[in-house]
Amino acid sequence: MSQLLRVQNFTVSQDGFGAGEHQSLERPFGTADPGAMFAWAGATASWPNRTEPGGGRGLDDYFTRDFSRNIGAEIMGSNKFSPHRGPWKDHGWRGWWGEEPPFHTPVFVLTHHTRPSFTLADTTFHFIDADPAAALALAREAADGKDVRLGGGAATIRSFLDAGLVDTLHVAVSPVSIGAGSRLWKSPQELDDRFHHEVVPSPSGVAHHLFWRR
């Protein structure tokens, strides 16, 4: 297990949703409020999207600062990449992240609607129509010996969990409820048969759930 598949800083509501319903260009997380969901991460010194100095260096910062450590590639679902559904009308959409995406590695977007790869700064997006095992094999090869991050969303993480491919999983459970949307789990205990599981409450109000293979 020299190249891990890692889920990191994936944030869900208390009721187990990674995003609400009705994702759109204006609302990447649908009915969920990303400000409330991700407040814990945005307050840290090492938040990748931080534009101003400052931020806390307590427990939560250990999670945000670990985001890029030894990561050589990311896999994400198509809904993390884009609010569009179905075939591409054009290739103008290049992700939510502007000209300098926070990934800095190859990114493999799982989609039935492939399109040409493109590069923004030091992130290259590839579009592949592949099952989890085949996607992971591609990402591992691109990661050049480093680990692979599984970026979400919830349905994508579930498909890799169901295929038994996830090595470590960090989920931050945020003190908000969404009610409906993209579900990661009904209860974190669902995974306890296959993973060690620690729960670490943070002063910020989230509970960090840490899983690693038994």
Next chain:
Amino acid sequence: MSQLLRVQNFTVSQDGFGAGEHQSLERPFGTADPGAMFAWAGATASWPNRTEPGGGRGLDDYFTRDFSRNIGAEIMGSNKFSPHRGPWKDHGWRGWWGEEPPFHTPVFVLTHHTRPSFTLADTTFHFIDADPAAALALAREAADGKDVRLGGGAATIRSFLDAGLVDTLHVAVSPVSIGAGSRLWKSPQELDDRFHHEVVPSPSGVAHHLFWRR
């Protein structure tokens, strides 16, 4: 504050000691039992001295895996380097860590008894007779833009704290008592006037105390 001075994974007893009395070649931590003190770290997958696969990937592993992230140099006290006291009789002693020390950077040993620098694998030890501010200036220059780790022991950390030079401090309080020795603090709350302070209990039994400058 682009180059932080960081204390990481420094482990003390419940009664505030980093080591017991009577350090010797056979007992680097004197009367303290390092097996009990450092059990939390040794059980993690990312423990730098780990020689076999395995180990936990829960909370404690976030601390051991952060040991080398963005560190460009270490400063340590002479008692961390060696059990000898007073002038060197010869230069045969090259540290406790064998031919591949876990630092992988320049290391500055604070001592009134300087000796020539030497290199083991990718770690070079320098011996300097300097006050904390001067030592930090040297280490920052050697760190090439990265942070500097302050490695201990307790008296060395105290001297940098008293000089106001420490930016972040992670201390693991282990559930053992030593009674006497090298004291870091009487109570962690001593630092609360100058630092933010979070306490994070770990399932392993230690309590991680995280401090960063106010």
